[in-house]
Amino acid sequence: MMSEFTLQLAVQNLLARYVEAIDEDHLETWPAFFSDPCCYRVVSVDNHERGLPIALIHADSRGMLEDRVAALRKASVYEDQRYRHVLGCSLVKRIDARTVSAATSFLVVRVVRAGESSLFASGRYLDRIRYGTDCGDPSFEEKLVVLDSRRVDTLLAIPI
């Protein structure tokens, strides 16, 4: 079993690689951060606290995540844009020998067409992370993206 220290670093490394895949536009690698089946949901904090089940984005398989990326690349109409995620320190808790939960604050700055850098989203990742044997290959069994606001500026194209 990993020490608390190693576990903390391992979680933060996973999250750092996750947001890098998004921010550096390596979206094709994004689904592989998840288990299959998985649960990826983008919700607002008020919907979450009221227990309302509809999400802005809901995916329960890696295939659905791949479809999101394919739609962004081939179907959806939106202006060129990129994100910059800034993450807070993760609060990590062990669930069992191979599963941990992590709560991590984030800010997402969005730049549309190389224009203004503006704060697009703030919130928390509530993650359940599963490790493989020998504590290798961590993946998100569940990633709940809880946005502090329910209001989206123009559209939400790239995943958070």
Next chain:
Amino acid sequence: MSATMGEVEDKAVDAAHAWPAEGLTRVPYWVYQDSGIYVREQSRIFRGPTWNFLCLESELRGPGDFKTSFVGEMPVVVTRDEHGELAAFENRCAHRGALLCLKERGNAKEIACVYHNWTYDLKGNLTAVAFRRGVRGKGGMPANVRPEAHAPRKLRVASFAGLVFGTLSAEAPPITDYLGPEIDARIRRVMKAPSRVLGVYSQMLHNNWKLYAENVRDTYHASLLHLFYTTFRISRLTQEGGVFLDSSGGNHVVEVHADPGTRDLEYERAGLRAATSDFRLADPSVIAGRDEFGDGIAIRILTVFPGFVMQQVQNSLAVRQIIPRGVEETELVWTYFGFADDDEATLRARIKQSNLVGPAGYVSMDDGAAVNFVQRGIAAAAEESSVVEMGGAAVASSRNTRATETSVRGFWQAYRRLMDL
């Protein structure tokens, strides 16, 4: 008698702008840019003889429940009083004009303004003025002052098939007359049981509210802009379906039947962008659902003038409220719903299919982009106008094609009548 400020402004609007002679087939771009037009819309349309969607009736379950909403820019409180009756009034204190209700929803016996504790009953009647007669005989308000005369304005409220509408106008016709039989019947068909809210999101659009009101009525764009639809053959113009308008033109419904699965040669012949993709879903469960209304209709988009939209995209149900937030700012509030008696499988389908709609939806995020492109494209073209001639010049239901802009013209017919433009 001298003219009021409003009359002066109205004259300035009329002097500056004349609608193009072609009539409903042209929309001048100043109509999306002019602050005088925006002010006139607030009084003649939103506070005029129109029925404005306020909330779902299921959001006010028991006595004392309240919900805040908007009629145009006007903040509104909707309540269910102690007798179970619905009421709505302006969210503005009679005293200094502060918001009365700060929470989006809640339950209360009375509503007190936080500023000076003036108190109202659930119908918006002013019931108490703090220290009205002063303190120990000093101060207070003179006996002849009637603060009730400044009370927040009360709306007439109509609940129709579980949708709550409100109007400030005594002239608005009964709600069923306002909707017209085509719209009335289709709202009833969708609202088949008591509703249940499943999620609330909103989207800030940096464009005039009418660009979205047109977009949602524009049956011509759906399978050209929304590539996701086309690729998966959820909507093609060659599929069966139709557009139905009420007699004012302001309310519409478009219906698209489920695709029989035929190849669509019309698109391929025309070489349109929408026909060029061949990608397939890795997980098609996102569009799996069932014909819960028993009429084979996969997509049903319905509007009620000025700012209400009801959407059935397969099993994803939502009402959308278009709230103007300035000449070039619009908030679109999405309230997703199901029914109190939904089984697990139906609820799961609503959750999955809601990936199609909303601010991140496969077939609706494109709209947020497109309407914004218009606002920016017309920046220096106030005196130019758009061409709305698909399907000719008529404002009429169209059973045989959706390659028409008839319901866009219908919107302008209703709009111009109220705006006197």
